[in-house]
Amino acid sequence: MIKIAVLGYGTVGSGVVEVIEKNRDMVNKKSGEELEIKYILDLREFPGDPYESKIVHDFGRILADDEVRILCETMGGVGAAYDFTRQALAAGKSVCTSNKELVAAHGPELLALAREHCCNYLFEASVGGGIPIIRPLNYSLTAERIEAITGILNGTTNYILSKMEYEGADYDAVLREAQEKGYAERNPEADVEGHDACRKIAILSSLMTGKNVDYRKIYTEGITKVEPLDFAYAKQMGMSIKLLALSKEAGDKTLAMVSPFLIDAGHPLHMVNGVFNAVFVRGNMLGDSMYYGRGAGKLPTASAVVSDVIDCARHIGKVIMCFWDAEEADLLSIDQVERRFFFRVKTEGREKAAELFGRELKEVRLASAPDECGLVTSVMTEADFAERYGKLAGVTAGGRLRIEG
């Protein structure tokens, strides 16, 4: 019998309890031992809850209880969650978490602490919700040199973009609807500005390189400037617009960034719609592979946390391999990255655009927007594009989009 504690009885925490309860037979069989939730830490009371008797308010009780071998940290944030995780690991208790902020901010330190105390810090649920991606990277693609990871890692923004694409609705209206349905937070900034996807690609990039990719250094652009007309142009070009989080080998450096991109209908990520997430991985032997599923939600995320609990239960007293050193990865400035770009100009700017970008610009016209046109550049660096595009101030219509692939 292995006793566990759940820290935070919110959406994911209560999901963890539900998964362990509902799939008890499977979970115990796969763990090789019976698991029992001994404590649930939360500041609130839960009168009438079936697990009321397990609720405690003092982390010290959990820490002092030698029976408790595994903790599920489903509190979020980098305050108390960080403190509790450090104390637990230092006491030799394994911690399984869905907390991407904490993993992105302190991953290498917490992994080192776990190693030192012969326990484990696992975080499958921190990226891609229920999609197995951390474990495939760590245990399955072990014979590969991973060259690139491209993900749709945030369900809220993917839902908003899918709605804009299929219903022609504008950003604000779709955001309001998503908030009403509970798919977006009342303060949506972390999602729509790309911060959530940034934390997640920082984690995946770190596992890809084996070094620490600092999320604060990742170029991050959200979806707030994407307009319905951009989707009309995308459709005309056989493309879609997705918020991509990507990480690529670039010589000795790593390129990591989050931005809306135009992607072709032939790309497997094109079909990832609504709240689904997907991670596209390119290895030097395997080529392309993709992992797709629900990137958020109570039960999918909880299922990933519980899969970590099972892994910890099987490895009591043993350290599970994870290569993520504290050494900083060297990130490539995006200025030097080459790609094609799409932008829109008013009709009076068309000639100037041609002067600036050369005659190889490809034009896309929409019957519904007679006063402007869309333009696709040849491959050029970000810096080069930004400089030329800046000279079009006053005659552009809407924003510009990067083109992936």
Next chain:
Amino acid sequence: MIKIAVLGYGTVGSGVVEVIEKNRDMVNKKSGEELEIKYILDLREFPGDPYESKIVHDFGRILADDEVRILCETMGGVGAAYDFTRQALAAGKSVCTSNKELVAAHGPELLALAREHCCNYLFEASVGGGIPIIRPLNYSLTAERIEAITGILNGTTNYILSKMEYEGADYDAVLREAQEKGYAERNPEADVEGHDACRKIAILSSLMTGKNVDYRKIYTEGITKVEPLDFAYAKQMGMSIKLLALSKEAGDKTLAMVSPFLIDAGHPLHMVNGVFNAVFVRGNMLGDSMYYGRGAGKLPTASAVVSDVIDCARHIGKVIMCFWDAEEADLLSIDQVERRFFFRVKTEGREKAAELFGRELKEVRLASAPDECGLVTSVMTEADFAERYGKLAGVTAGGRLRIEG
């Protein structure tokens, strides 16, 4: 230093050598120890090959060498491969294989033998080539009750069907082209009749149920009867035709089958084209997830074999968990399975079809086939459909297709 032997220096076997050589740093780092190929078993000579000095013709030498801890069985077939695998496992040497015939035929026996002798029998490469699917099922989706697995598991047939779909070509012409390009064997039966996909879904079904699903009892239908006109109807309906291998919980029983199916454009498997494979998994907590990548080919398959070698290297003397008992899974007869069906009748049979299937039949017409029409039934059992459809003998045009979802 861990010494390994490769059995069979064919496509996959030489790929294993190449992956270990090319990604040496990564492979050694992930293994936690240096790996060295000590022997390559093959009946042929390879004069001038850089590994010529490692070639041996006598399995006994490998078996007798206590330094050799891990074998890669990339021979195929169920003759010598079966013998050698049993002898190796009985001697406490782990075996990693890409041999789906052997795994499907003797999986539980070989797993039990490995357990008994404290070593491992791993077979990630036996299904989906380089796509991580065995390990995600065994180690990642551990908190899930898996309810259904639906896969595109054979690259040759998927290539043929994709070509037929996009180029309107007929089966024989595309098969010939695939043979010329090396995507299909000179004797293509194992692929085109569905036998290969059948072995693979037997393996996945066994891991899903934890019991042994006998591949010989799985209903299997190949793609040889699919006609170009079927794709025209599919397109008209917003669908595609794929050879699906599926396994589903059905009460206390399991439904497993291989057959061409019509699937909707909205289904994630719809976009799996050419030689790519994908496995779609439904869990009771996670919902839908999908694993996509190259289902065959020298390096992708070899990469999966080497990931197993790394797993064995990390677990020398320890048994890696795998739930696949010898107890026979109870398979549902497909007669009882309910779904919709598509079939084609000549114009003179239209009225009779309506009499047999009721007025709820949906009609699909193609301008290019004025003398017939396509019909979609309501949901009914296979047995019920077969009985009514049989009464249309003489007035049908082409075959019938199952509709998934």
